[in-house]
Amino acid sequence: MALLELSKIHKVYDQGKIEVHALRGxxxxxxxxxxxxxxxxxxxxxxxxxxxxxxxxxxxxxxxxFNGKALGEASKRELAMIRRFNMGFVFQSHNLIPVLTAYExxxxxxxxxxxxxxxxxxxxxxxxxxxxxxxxxxxxxxNELSGGQKQRVAIxxxxxxxxxxxxxxxxxxxxxxxxxxxxxxxxLKMNETLGTTFVFSTHDPLVMDxxxxxxxxxxxKISKDKKKERNNVSD
Amino acid sequence: MFLIKLAVKNLxxxxxxxxxxxxxIAFAIFFYxxxxxxxxxxxxxxxxSIIDYQAGHMQIVNKEYWEDKDKLPLExxxxxxxxxxxxxxxAEGFKAYSPELDIKAMLNNGMDELPVTVKAVRPDKFLDVxxxxxxxxxGSMCRAGEYKAVMGKELAExxxxxxxxYIILLFRDKNETYNTMDLEISGLxxxxxxxxxxxxxxxxxxxxxxALSTDNAVSRIIVRLDNKNLAxxxxxxxxxxxxxxxGVYIWSELDAVSVAGAKNMGxxxxxxxxxxxxxxxxxxxxxxAALERMEEIGMMKAMGLEEREIIFTFVMESTGIGLxxxxxGIILGFFGALxxxxxxxxxxxxxxxxxxxxxxxxxxxxxxxxxxxxxIQVFLFGVIVSMLSSILPAWWAAKKDPVKAIYHR
Numbered sequence: 293m294a295l296l297e298l299s300k301i302h303k304v305y306d307q308g309k310i311e312v313h314a315l316r317g318x319x320x321x322x323x324x325x326x327x328x329x330x331x332x333x334x335x336x337x338x339x340x341x342x343x344x345x346x347x348x349x350x351x352x353x354x355x356x357x358f359n360g361k362a363l364g365e366a367s368k369r370e371l372a373m374i375r376r377f378n379m380g381f382v383f384q385s386h387n388l389i390p391v392l393t394a395y396e397x398x399x400x401x402x403x404x405x406x407x408x409x410x411x412x413x414x415x416x417x418x419x420x421x422x423x424x425x426x427x428x429x430x431x432x433x434x435n436e437l438s439g440g441q442k443q444r445v446a447i448x449x450x451x452x453x454x455x456x457x458x459x460x461x462x463x464x465x466x467x468x469x470x471x472x473x474x475x476x477x478x479x480l481k482m483n484e485t486l487g488t489t490f491v492f493s494t495h496d497p498l499v500m501d502x503x504x505x506x507x508x509x510x511x512x513k514i515s516k517d518k519k520k521e522r523n524n525v526s527d
Numbered sequence: 528m529f530l531i532k533l534a535v536k537n538l539x540x541x542x543x544x545x546x547x548x549x550x551x552i553a554f555a556i557f558f559y560x561x562x563x564x565x566x567x568x569x570x571x572x573x574x575x576s577i578i579d580y581q582a583g584h585m586q587i588v589n590k591e592y593w594e595d596k597d598k599l600p601l602e603x604x605x606x607x608x609x610x611x612x613x614x615x616x617x618a619e620g621f622k623a624y625s626p627e628l629d630i631k632a633m634l635n636n637g638m639d640e641l642p643v644t645v646k647a648v649r650p651d652k653f654l655d656v657x658x659x660x661x662x663x664x665x666g667s668m669c670r671a672g673e674y675k676a677v678m679g680k681e682l683a684e685x686x687x688x689x690x691x692x693y694i695i696l697l698f699r700d701k702n703e704t705y706n707t708m709d710l711e712i713s714g715l716x717x718x719x720x721x722x723x724x725x726x727x728x729x730x731x732x733x734x735x736x737x738a739l740s741t742d743n744a745v746s747r748i749i750v751r752l753d754n755k756n757l758a759x760x761x762x763x764x765x766x767x768x769x770x771x772x773x774g775v776y777i778w779s780e781l782d783a784v785s786v787a788g789a790k791n792m793g794x795x796x797x798x799x800x801x802x803x804x805x806x807x808x809x810x811x812x813x814x815x816a817a818l819e820r821m822e823e824i825g826m827m828k829a830m831g832l833e834e835r836e837i838i839f840t841f842v843m844e845s846t847g848i849g850l851x852x853x854x855x856g857i858i859l860g861f862f863g864a865l866x867x868x869x870x871x872x873x874x875x876x877x878x879x880x881x882x883x884x885x886x887x888x889x890x891x892x893x894x895x896x897x898x899x900x901x902x903i904q905v906f907l908f909g910v911i912v913s914m915l916s917s918i919l920p921a922w923w924a925a926k927k928d929p930v931k932a933i934y935h936r
Contacts, residue, residue, distance in 0.1 A: 339934075343930050346829065348828070348829060348929045348930050348933070349928075349929075349930050368833075368834070369833055372828070372831050372832065372833045373831060374831075375828075375829060375830065375831040376830065376831020376832075377831070379831075381826070381829045381830070383826070383829075383933060385822065387822050387823065387825065387826035387829075387933065388826075389533070389823055389826070389827075390540065390823075391533065391536035391537050391539070391540045392533070392536065399529075400529060400533075400830070401830055403529050404830060404831055404832065449830075
């Protein structure tokens with residue numbers, strides 16, 4: 293059974309007198325452990341698709357099943373719990389909480405799950421931050437970190453609770469190519485070691501190079517769905 | 528706990544806004560405490576004025592007279608016989624008594640006339656009950672057997688009268704016949720009681736009694752006790768000992784006391800409005816904070832926080848502001864009230880006007896009163912108002928579509 297199943301998904305935004313069809317009948321299955329990228333021109337519906345997969349929005353038509361649960365029937369609270377326990381998000385603009393340190397931003401995500409003891413929480417937070425190369429910077433606030441470091445905190449926050457699915461919307465958009473590579477390497481490592489499923493939305497060819505499945509979206513439809521081996525991007 | 532920690536950190540992060548909003552609450556609380564202290568002080572002075580210059584601690588009156596007391600009739604008068612006086616003197620906490628006959632009359636200065644209340648009293652007894660000896664601004668108290676009168680300085684000024692001038696009092700006696708008294712003004716008084724200052728003429732009861740044909744009967748016997756707290760108990764005892772047709776009315780049963788109490792309630796309402804304004808400041812702050820932190824709210828929702836948890840975070844922030852404002856407010860209020868209680872405020876000197884003209888029973892300095900209950904009430908009220916007023920804007924923020932919130936720019 294696929295981790296994620298989307299069937300005939302339509303999303304229409306009502307903007308006064310105009311209706312904008314962001315998605316026009318998407319059918320998609322994502323298996324556990326995939327490292328997939330959705331790409332396409334601006335306005336093609338990439339972010340809308342990610343928001344629907346991430347239970348942040350509901351489709352106008354069609355059904356989404358995550359981990360065997362039909363999201364259309366889920367209440368707001370159930371959707372919040374799915375996000376809390378099974379999903380991690382990485383956004384282009386990091387969206388870190390500015391008053392919290394790097395450590396606390398990551399800690400926040402794991403504390404919400406209430407699955408671990410204080411000691412386990414601490415160990416996991418420290419491990420996650422170390423894995424994204426931020427050891428020694430735990431007590432820094434977001435305004436004391438570079439763009440790349442902030443994005444790494446956001447990744448550590450998304451991964452610390454070991455979710456089934458990580459959704460990353462343009463994760464490399466505000467990063468230089470070296471930092472982008474470092475960040476993608478971290479995510480790839482998580483994918484390979486923990487089997488975490490990743491779905492990206494991007495314009496960035498580098499992210500597409502890392503991906504093992506490419507989903508091209510145009511005019512609200514998936515126009516290409518191609519599985520591939522990871523390109524060699526070490527240089 | 529993490530959400531409380533987040534709320535505290537947000538308060539510190541936006542310390543300027545926190546301090547300004549807490550300052551508004553603190554000012555409202557400080558102002559409330561100060562006004563409450565002043566109003567309480569003024570109420571106490573009103574009661575003191577009623578007791579000292581109008582009604583004593585209690586009065587013994589014929590029950591039927593009491594029904595018509597505002598008309599000051601010459602019916603249903605009482606005879607202060609020795610048995611009754613004996614009972615009054617032996618009452619617990621007894622200090623002094625003063626028989627008093629009150630009538631309506633026209634005061635004539637030879638040119639103009641003005642309706643006044645005439646208090647026919649035994650001067651020595653009157654001074655025992657009412658502490659007006661130091662309230663004479665000119666002249667002195669009239670004496671028994673003398674055709675002399677005492678009146679308020681304001682009334683004398685209005686009628687262009689001075690000590691030594693003669694007045695005519697025109698009235699109807701017990702037989703409904705018009706009669707007059709020619710009296711020389713022996714003294715002018717200025718008291719905190721506007722009734723006594725503006726429309727009362729005090730005359731010896733032996734002179735008035737003869738002119739009124741009342742045969743030594745009086746309207747009421749005013750009784751002064753050691754302190755006002757004894758009045759209820761002593762009044763009850765005395766009531767059980769006196770004739771059935773006599774009533775014993777204590778100071779707290781007077782209409783004027785109810786009016787003073789009602790004024791107090793009205794002022795409290797105004798003060799509650801002041802604190803509600805502080806609530807509006809909180810609403811404004813929460814809306815501002817929510818707008819500023821829209822992306823944060825979106826991210827929190829993406830992380831799986833429920834709406835109630837986001838509301839809780841904002842409510843905790845506002846409660847923190849309320850607590851801070853409350854603490855500052857009661858500290859400031861404590862020192863403000865301390866000053867009012869010990870130093871007081873001389874409104875007459877500050878405003879250069881006589882406050883008794885406006886019915887405010889204050890001559891000289893107005894002192895505040897301590898009311899510890901107000902400190903607790905206003906602190907709790909401030910915190911609760913802060914907490915409650917944040918719920919709606921916090922709910923508004925938490926309800927935001929997570930997608931719109933995350934991509935909010």
